[in-house]
Amino acid sequence: MARYPKSLNFLENLIFVWFGFALIITVAGSSIQIPEWLQVFGRSHPLVLHFPIVLLLLGVCFSFVPAIEQNPDLKKLAQFIWIIGINFAGISVLAGLILSQEDYAGETLNLHQWTGWAVFIIAAVLYFSKDYSKTFLKTGSLILAVTVVLAGHWGASLTHGETFLLAPIIPEEPTQTNLAEAEVFKDVIQPIFQSKCISCHKEGKVKGKLRLDNVKEMIKGGKSGPFVVGGNLEESLLTQRIHLPLEEKKHMPPKDKTQLSEEERTLLTEWVKAGAVLDLKLHEVDSSSSLFKLASLRFNPEPVYSFEFADLDQVSELNNYYRTVEPLSPESPALIASYFGIAAFDPASLTDLEEVKEQIIQLNLDKIPLTGIDLSFLKSWPNLETLRLNFTQLDESQILEISEIQTLKSLAISGNKLSEKSIEGLLEMQKLRQLFLWQSGLSDEQKEKLKKGLPRTKIEFGYDDRGIIYPLNQPKIEQEKVLFKDSLEIKLSHPIKTVEVRYTLDGSEPDSLESPIYQNPIWVNSSGKLQAKAYAKGWISSNSVSSIFMKSGISPRDRKLLSQPSPNYKAKGIETLFDQVKGKNNHTSGEWLGYTDEPSWIEMELDPSTKIKNIGLSLLYHESAYIFPPTRVEIEFFENGSWKKIINEQPRQSTKIKEIRSDLIQYKVENRSPEKIRIKLYPIASLPSWHPGAGAKGWVFVDEILLN
């Protein structure tokens, strides 16, 4: 056997190298980031691919020429053509795969990729099985040739577009109309006639003497009567005939012809119902009607802008901290300009936008003070559709200028007061689709007038608070502390500045007539409870809010707990009650003594001849945590060698679940000087029936005892 050429061996090995690399990219392409230099290699694909096409097709041709088989030199040449062709196929596949990582996707790419792969594999298989039967090789060669052509075709489709090859012989499809321009008759109704009716109702085949290929003839109607009568479904033969049962002879289209779809039937009916107007634009149809809903599905909802793109550098120069000018979307030439920041607004900057006035479709100037600024330049912006000028302090002349902008579809001027004249101006804006007029100082008649005068505009008058009465929120009580020595300052406030806050200090509910109105901070010098309520015109008065304040009292010489608190809530024991620190509204704060199984029972021993006028108990209530007022309070004095019950009362019990809160119960005693005092607080033994834990034991929480 002849010496196997080294170069041939090398080229054969090289095939596997291409194969390996290509396989990696095929399998793991999306998770590999292709470096830029390799992208350059990828982009050589359109160049390289011509080599395998030519070489492999040449190789295929060679395999069908018997003479070559007999000539060893030619046979060798053929072999080289094959191996070089296959290598180039490998390189093309690899480069193509890399290129496909850029912005290519879709069905055609898939087809091209796999036929490309197939060319490479089939050619390689044919090459390595060149000693097999001739028929196998020939069939294989033919398949290869077909695959090469297909791969080439789909590749060309990718670069030149799907329709490139056959474009000259395929008739051009009409361009799709977008929603903003579509006309009901021309773009919705007529196409239905075209597809379902015209074959029998046209020049040359005028069945029933009705012609639908010509609008004039259509209006004339046929031999049985008028084709359409605007708004009248009975008289219009169109709607009459299409709704007849299929079996009826006069049902249209005839039984054996293609029938109207349900959607088409509805469209035709609704069109007649809406008056069968010929030049009605779709966007003028009420958007909640079924005619609009069905018809609009047939059009591209995205408005298509045909004007030129603005210069990108120019646009980016217009952007700064206080103004953005951005494209509607990356593919759209339309621009949206917005201003931010009242303080930084410079009226002169509006003229900068003139550079891109052709492209701006929306301008947002909400809250920017525009008083006295000439806005007439906006009229020369050819594509301005949306203008947002809420709360911009516009005057009458400015609104009149704006109302002359012919292109506007949406105008928001909420928060600007409208004069009668400005309303007249707005009434001219018949092309407007949306109008926002909240807080414009309009009377009901003026609103009605606008609604009537702009029947095709959706006007938003916004929220109207007339006749709506809500309760006010509670006033806020601010006091530095609860326990004080000499006097304490208490401040009241309410977030709504016009509100009147009334208060009481005697524990009674404030009322709107007699309780004092809060004006200056209140100074108190004895223990008590403040209650406050907010009142305002047009509002229901708030719930009352309360706060306690306690004057620190006499410290007993000796004190002890006669009953122990629950082990979880024993705080600092007896000292808790005399530490002159008011506990936070939280029974687990470690500042409260909690009792449930037995009453809280405290004994105090006073210095001789200490006079007591008032005894205060600081308690915590929180029904949802089972913490209730005590059911009974007993106070005993030890005087002249015996105990006497001074107080035996039942404080007011809770009647519903309320927020966690503290309370101060005070008892007046007649200037007495007992040697000892005992206080007993009974926790509620069985929670009331309205409580989720009905029947369970409740709690008493106490944190301070005040003797004065």
Next chain:
Amino acid sequence: MEKEQLEQGLNHNRRKFLSKLSLGLGSAALGSLLIPDLFSGKGNSEEAIMNALPHFAPKAKRVIYLFQNGAPSQLESFDYKPLLKSSYGMDLPESIRMGQRLTGMTSGQDKFPLVGSFYDFQQYGESRAWISSIFPHTAGIVDDICIVKSMHTEAINHDPALTFFQTGAQVGNRPSFGSWLSYGLGSENSNLPAFCVLLSRGKGNGQGVYSKLWSNGFLDATHQGVQFSNSEDPVLYLKDPKSMSRDERRKMLDQIAAMNDIQYQEFNDPSISAKIQQYEMAYRMQTAVPEITDVSKEPDSIIKLYGPDCLVPGTYAANCLLARKLSESGVRFVQLYHQGWDQHDNLPSQMAMQAKDVDQASAALITDLKQRGLLDETLVIWGGEFGRTNYCQGKIQQDNYGRDHHPRAFSIWMAGGGVKSGIVYGETDEFGYNITENPVHVHDFQATVLNLLGIDHERLTYKHLGRRYRLTDVSGKVVKDLIA
């Protein structure tokens, strides 16, 4: 400091290595394999992504997300199930539960007694949607909103479920929804952060919110959510001290920026450049924020619309009003969290309180955006992290019960921003337990919201630790039926 020195060393080594790359084609090839952007001249790939966004024309330009933290019960709000009322106390059939895992809170229960809504339902608007009596204001705007009754999620506890909703993954460290948008779309108004966070708390049983929910994850720190304070002064420390003039502040910032820049040249740490940008942003916020947070110029009827609480800083109503003002000023993503929706017990009393907190202000936000012509371009979302069980947790009573967590079906609503209005999407079975029609997974929801903003959720990616991440992880389908 040790760490910084090590990092500096690494940065230096890389730069030295890069400077030697010009030696030959081989090393250049190797270098560009290692650092793909080396020769691109584009600076970084992030910029390349930014330049290509949005991917298509957006319907919504901004989002206000009213997150109801703790998971409000769908059965007492938007998913009306009369069967639960008539089957009071009956055990949930196994054929319905189908092995659904339980939380530790009810896994010990030997019975799952069904319980219906304590509140009455009624149909409202042209959409005839059923809404419970504790949401009267929401019922008033029903034709402006789209109720999705067929949401479902993968998590069953608050933290993972919240994190899943906000970041697309149940474990932390991924960028939050708002951060992705800040990264993808940037801020409309460069004087304000693109992503702001407002917190409030109701009286009901609450669950925590934590800053990881508005974290930038592996994205640049400039994309982090800015949490507003619940005080009269929503952005703390924004005011200059009394004697400092604006010029002085400017000079000071310029000097700091120069020094930071020296450090940046030295260490190449991206968090330094983020810091420089944040100082600059704060400087501009000094004038932008007071304009926005000042409610005194709001018309009186706004107070009635949102309710008087809107003037009390830190309330949900105040946050809704602030959200509108921020959104109106171009903030891309305003995230509210309202805590207190975790009604494991005492549901009838707690849920009514919670609803009272949020109902009026949520509806007011929609009305307010609408009357300014902003609803078309602002997407508002209302909803929690999962639903609640159709059976009672703990002791069942006619007028007092609780519900446990339920991930298989729950309701949210959306409005504006290109979402269909006045529709109810999806359906659950008559037990309110499983979805029977049009399920919407959290990733589907995220993909849909991104789509409304003009973003292909599969193309908004960021490469980190060797793989590309996206908000929707590896799934998510745009729910076309929700898009107008």
